[in-house]
Amino acid sequence: MRNFACTVFFLFFAACVGKNNPPSDIIQKDSMKNIMFDMIQADQYAKQFLAKDSSKINVKEETIKLYQQVFQIHHITKSEFEKSYQYYLAHQDLYKIMFDSLSVQNLRDRHQQTTLPLKGPVKPRVNVVK
Secondary structure, eight states, rough: HHHHHHHHHHHHHHHHHTTOOTTTOOOHHHHHHHHHHHHHHHHHHHHHHHGGGTTOOOOHHHHHHHHHHHHHHOOOHHHHHHHHHHHHHHHHHHHHHHHHHHHHHHHHHHHHHHOOOSSSSSOSSOOOOO
């Protein structure tokens, strides 16, 4: 009976250990998060800036070029990205963790962009007459 209990515990433990780690042929969570962040940035750039010149350029082609640049920066191929993305879509627990982390990173970046560090005491802009 003791061996049976140990075997069940070991199997349970082994099942839990690799649960949050994708297989070796899938882009790992931290790398995938960085790639997704860059892909989202490229997509936003295309929507906000390239779409304004849509009469002069093909927005879809330019967006694909931006995605290719992201793949080059991260040293991956489109097929590796698509395979990994499909894996994360199929594993919603990992997908949620990754996108929650992206959301926090985005909020942190926005906060840093909107707050200016103060250097020394704040001086009034208007001269005070005594």
